[in-house]
Amino acid sequence: KAGVTQTPRYLIKTRGQQVTLSCSPISGHRSVSWYQQTPGQGLQFLFEYFSETQRNKGNFPGRFSGRQFSNSRSEMNVSTLELGDSALYLCASSSGLGDGYTFGSGTRLTVV
């Protein structure tokens, strides 16, 4: 079966711009989570969506937002980009049955 698909794979933006990243979970998975990975902070949880509702949120500013559609696809948006937002953004989907998460390959965002 198809894995978790994240688009785009690479992105370069300038400070002050906004960006939207997309994640298509494994078919049948209803939980989608987003993570930010930087060399300094490691892997950090951003938020999690289930059935179009945000259920958990990490400690990130309001510039980071997301949503989930009825087909479970999810998008995350970062507004007013800062240099420190440069990171690998990872999406993970889960069936919710406690059998682990499947991660996508990520979107590498560079803010210049």
Add this chain to the structure above:
Amino acid sequence: DAKTTQPPSMDCAEGRAANLPCNHSTISGNEYVYWYRQIHSQGPQYIIHGLKNNETNEMASLIITEDRKSSTLILPHATLRDTAVYYCIVRVPQGNAGNMLTFGGGTRLMVKP
């Protein structure tokens, strides 16, 4: 979720067993131990998880001590492709009530020829 402690790095010779330790002394009774690994620039990959019994799958074995305060991930015959950062996470599998993973620093395993 309980905090975990892992050595920052380890080396292993190709073809030998790699034993990666994890300390989770504050684990509670309903928390599982999960292992993931991340190969450079890819998303983390699920390896195995367990509650209190030892577990084995096609990738690895998980040994959990009787008091559940520590565990060891065993890669029986390490290959160069097993070079990665390995993360040990303890959490309650919350099912549809909410999911998140708290990653620590992990162990950087270097498999050498």
